[in-house]
Amino acid sequence: MSNELRGGGSNARIARRILVSLGIGGLTYGLTILINSRGTGAVDLATLSSLTLSVFLGGVVLVVQFLMEVEGRLRGIEDRQADHERSIHEVVGGALAQISERAPLFGLLEQTAARTDAVTQMVRHAILIKPGEPELVYQFAQNEIIRTSSFLKALAAGEATYEGEDRDWLIGLTDCTRSHIDATSFATVDGGGESFSNGFWQSPLGRRYLQAQSDARQRGVVVRRIFIFDKPDLPTDDDFLDICAMQQSAGIDVRVLDYNRINQSHLDLRDFIIFDGGVSYETVASSSRVHHAVPAILNTKLVLDIGQIRKRVADFEYLWDLGEPLRRG
Numbered sequence: 001m002s003n004e005l006r007g008g009g010s011n012a013r014i015a016r017r018i019l020v021s022l023g024i025g026g027l028t029y030g031l032t033i034l035i036n037s038r039g040t041g042a043v044d045l046a047t048l049s050s051l052t053l054s055v056f057l058g059g060v061v062l063v064v065q066f067l068m069e070v071e072g073r074l075r076g077i078e079d080r081q082a083d084h085e086r087s088i089h090e091v092v093g094g095a096l097a098q099i100s101e102r103a104p105l106f107g108l109l110e111q112t113a114a115r116t117d118a119v120t121q122m123v124r125h126a127i128l129i130k131p132g133e134p135e136l137v138y139q140f141a142q143n144e145i146i147r148t149s150s151f152l153k154a155l156a157a158g159e160a161t162y163e164g165e166d167r168d169w170l171i172g173l174t175d176c177t178r179s180h181i182d183a184t185s186f187a188t189v190d191g192g193g194e195s196f197s198n199g200f201w202q203s204p205l206g207r208r209y210l211q212a213q214s215d216a217r218q219r220g221v222v223v224r225r226i227f228i229f230d231k232p233d234l235p236t237d238d239d240f241l242d243i244c245a246m247q248q249s250a251g252i253d254v255r256v257l258d259y260n261r262i263n264q265s266h267l268d269l270r271d272f273i274i275f276d277g278g279v280s281y282e283t284v285a286s287s288s289r290v291h292h293a294v295p296a297i298l299n300t301k302l303v304l305d306i307g308q309i310r311k312r313v314a315d316f317e318y319l320w321d322l323g324e325p326l327r328r329g
Contacts, residue, residue: 270285
């Protein structure tokens with residue numbers, strides 16, 4: 001429909017130009033005939049001259065109209081071309097700005113020890129989750145991306161905190177360890193406050209953790225654990241001995257220590273695990289307990305600060321030397 005309208009408008013313009021040209025030509029012809037007929041009377045020659053002049057002027061008018069329209073169209077094309085160039089410049093400029101902003105990130109990624117294929121896959125998989133239905137899945141994925149980003153930022157800063165009891169860091173760190181694991185196990189954290197029989201080691205997470213340590217031992221990782229308690233008769237408790245037996249069956253070197261033997265300067269110790277001498281996994285338990293239940297974990301921390309790690313290593317060696325190998329009956 002629009003093409004037909006444009007075609008009709010073009011034909012009308014051409015018709016108008018022809019009519020204007022013919023009108024000017026006819027007017028010129030009439031005037032020259034009138035003037036010549038009053039002159040010498042040489043009508044034939046005057047008629048020919050008038051006709052020639054009329055055609056010439058009509059053609060000139062037609063050409064002038066055409067040139068004026070061409071100039072108008074060229075001016076319109078130039079204006080549209082300028083607008084188009086500005087639009088392209090804005091689009092390209094924005095794209096280049098985004099590229100220049102992201103390019104250093106890829107350069108930094110290449111310079112680090114991070115696996116570029118894993119990061120690329122994460123980005124590719126994140127793009128697959130569209131903001132359509134179900135909206136809950138999309139929003140949950142966005143929150144996980146934000147959480148992971150915040151976690152990595154905290155690790156880079158030297159300390160990450162998880163509110164409550166962590167269930168992923170513990171297993172993940174154990175799976176990644178290649179040298180040694182040094183761990184404390186306080187009755188106030190891993191047990192019911194006074195005993196280990198109904199505590200962490202009987203929970204699903206405790207069993208998964210024990211299996212992960214057993215797998216680590218198969219890789220040649222040295223695992224040491226010292227159980228710290230405040231009941232003198234605990235080392236002879238059958239339930240506790242069974243837990244220690246499970247630890248030893250997994251290849252873990254076990255020692256026990258009476259809390260009362262610890263020097264006053266170390267009484268603020270919390271439950272911690274040192275992985276490969278580079279990461280300290282620490283938990284803080286609530287001081288309130290009900291009916292000897294396992295105390296709630298207030299938060300879990302990953303400490304990477306080298307100064308704090310060295311202190312934890314020294315703390316563990318102090319506790320290890322103070323402890324005693326487990327003896328049955």
